[in-house]
Amino acid sequence: MKKAILTTVLLLTLGQIGLAQTNFDKTKLDNYFNALEENNKFMGSVAVSKNGEIIYTKTIGLADVENNKKATENSKYRIGSISKSFTAVLVLKAVEQKKLDLNQTIDKWFPTIINAKKITVKHLLSHRSGIHNFTKDKDYLTWNTQQKTEKELVEIITKGGSDFKPDSKAEYSNSNFVLLTYILEKTFEKSYSDLLQEFIVKPIGLTSTYVFGKINPNNNECKSYTFAGTWKVEPETDFTVPLGAGAITSTPIDLTKFADALFGGKLLSNESLEIMKTIKDGYGIGLFQMPFYKSVGYGHTGGIDGFTSVYSYFPDDKVSYALISNGTNMNNNDISIAVLSAVYNKPYEIPVFTTFNLTSEDLDKYLGVYSSKQIPLKITVSKNGNTLIAQATGQSAFPLEATEKDKFKFDQAGVVLEFNPTDKTMILKQGGGQFTFTKE
CATH class of the missing domain: 2.40.128.50 (Lipocalin)
Known part of the structure; x- marks a missing residue:
C-alpha cells in the first residue's frame, strides 16, 4: 500500500532444485534469525508448511518497542497488499455464485470514473483498468491515517483520472482493489469484514485473520517501525483507506493455511483458481509468480506503514511460505531466500554484520x-x-x-x-x- 520499493518477484536463481526437506537444519536457520535480531536487522515472523503441516516457524523482535514487549508466534501483523489475494477470492466466489460477472463493466457502480463503461471487473482484478493509483499521489501520506467514506475515496480515485487505455497494459493500482471492495459490499449487502469471515476465515479455520482497526497491543497486535539508529514507530493507516487492497491483519501461520486451502481447492473451484494463476504482463488475479530455482510459486507481497510481507505457494512441492515484518533494516528478499534455501537444502550463509560508527x-x-x-x-x-x-x-x-x-x-x-x-x-x-x- 505505501510508497515502498518492494520486489514482487520473490527470487530468481538458476540450477536444479531438490525436493523440499521436512528434516532440514532448523538450528542453522534459528541461528540465522538470531544474527538478524542481535543486529537490529529484522523484527517479524516466518512460517513454512509442507503438505499442509507446519514444519518451521520463527518470530523475533518486539511487538511493542516502547513497552519492550516481545513478539511471539501468536503476534499479529498488518499484511498490506497480500489482502488483494483474499479480495480476489471473494470476487471469484461472487462469480461462482453468479452474483457477479468478470466481464461486466463498472459504470453501474461508479459512473463518475473515467472509462467506467469500458472497465470490467476483471480489469480491476488484473490491474488493467488504467485507473490511477491514489497511493502514488504526493499528498497520500498526509491523509492516509484519517477515516474516509466511500464517497470521499471514490471522489479521490475519480479525480486521479486514467493513466492508460483500459486493457492496453497492466500497471499496479491500489485503486482497483478499493473499488472491488465496494462492489463486493454492494453485491452481498454485507461489509468486507463480514465477507472475509464468512467465505474464507471460518470455512478454513483461520484464527488470527481479520480487517484491522486501531492497533491494540493487548490483542497481540504489533506496531510497525522504521530503523534510523533506533526503531521509530510508524503512523497507522486507517482501515477505511486500503480496504480490500490492504486492510487485513494476519499471521504467517494463517497465511500458509490460506495458501494451502486456496491451492488445495478448499476455497474456489479449479476453474477459478486457474483464472487467478493465469499471468498476463506479469500479473495474475491477486497473485504473482514467484520463482525459486526451477520451482514456480504463486503469491503476493505487501507493504503498509512499517509492515512488509510476502507469501508464496509452490504447487509441485506443496510448500507454503510466509513472512511478515513489523520492522526491517535489510532486504526481506534475502531472508526469503535463506528460509527457502534451508527448506530446499540449498546453500546459504549466516550473515556477519560489521558496523562503522560515526558521530553526528x-x-x-x-x-x-x-x-x-x-x-x-x-x-x-x-x-x-x-x-x-x-x-x-x-x-x-x-x-x-x-x-x-x-x-x-x-x-x-x-x-x-x-x-x-x-x-x-x-x-x-x-x-x-x-x-x-x-x-x-
Whole structure:
C-alpha cells in the first residue's frame, strides 16, 4: 500500500532444485534469525508448511518497542497488499455464485470514473483498468491515517483520472482493489469484514485473520517501525483507506493455511483458481509468480506503514511460505531466500554484520542537495542524530547505514551511496546502475 520499493518477484536463481526437506537444519536457520535480531536487522515472523503441516516457524523482535514487549508466534501483523489475494477470492466466489460477472463493466457502480463503461471487473482484478493509483499521489501520506467514506475515496480515485487505455497494459493500482471492495459490499449487502469471515476465515479455520482497526497491543497486535539508529514507530493507516487492497491483519501461520486451502481447492473451484494463476504482463488475479530455482510459486507481497510481507505457494512441492515484518533494516528478499534455501537444502550463509560508527559531526561533510546530469532526480542528504538520511525527489526519506569511510547503504532498496566530500560528489549505485551526483 505505501510508497515502498518492494520486489514482487520473490527470487530468481538458476540450477536444479531438490525436493523440499521436512528434516532440514532448523538450528542453522534459528541461528540465522538470531544474527538478524542481535543486529537490529529484522523484527517479524516466518512460517513454512509442507503438505499442509507446519514444519518451521520463527518470530523475533518486539511487538511493542516502547513497552519492550516481545513478539511471539501468536503476534499479529498488518499484511498490506497480500489482502488483494483474499479480495480476489471473494470476487471469484461472487462469480461462482453468479452474483457477479468478470466481464461486466463498472459504470453501474461508479459512473463518475473515467472509462467506467469500458472497465470490467476483471480489469480491476488484473490491474488493467488504467485507473490511477491514489497511493502514488504526493499528498497520500498526509491523509492516509484519517477515516474516509466511500464517497470521499471514490471522489479521490475519480479525480486521479486514467493513466492508460483500459486493457492496453497492466500497471499496479491500489485503486482497483478499493473499488472491488465496494462492489463486493454492494453485491452481498454485507461489509468486507463480514465477507472475509464468512467465505474464507471460518470455512478454513483461520484464527488470527481479520480487517484491522486501531492497533491494540493487548490483542497481540504489533506496531510497525522504521530503523534510523533506533526503531521509530510508524503512523497507522486507517482501515477505511486500503480496504480490500490492504486492510487485513494476519499471521504467517494463517497465511500458509490460506495458501494451502486456496491451492488445495478448499476455497474456489479449479476453474477459478486457474483464472487467478493465469499471468498476463506479469500479473495474475491477486497473485504473482514467484520463482525459486526451477520451482514456480504463486503469491503476493505487501507493504503498509512499517509492515512488509510476502507469501508464496509452490504447487509441485506443496510448500507454503510466509513472512511478515513489523520492522526491517535489510532486504526481506534475502531472508526469503535463506528460509527457502534451508527448506530446499540449498546453500546459504549466516550473515556477519560489521558496523562503522560515526558521530553526528562526522556526517556534516555529506549534507546537502545533490543533482545528476544522468537522471532527473535530486537527492537531499540530511541527518538525524548520528544517522544519515537520504530523500529523493517525490519519495519517502530513508536511513543510510555507514559501511566504511564515505560509503553508506540502504539494504531494503539495494542502494549504495559513495561520497567524495573533497570533490563534492556522490555516486549512487542501484540494480547494476551507477549515477554521479554533484552537491549544489
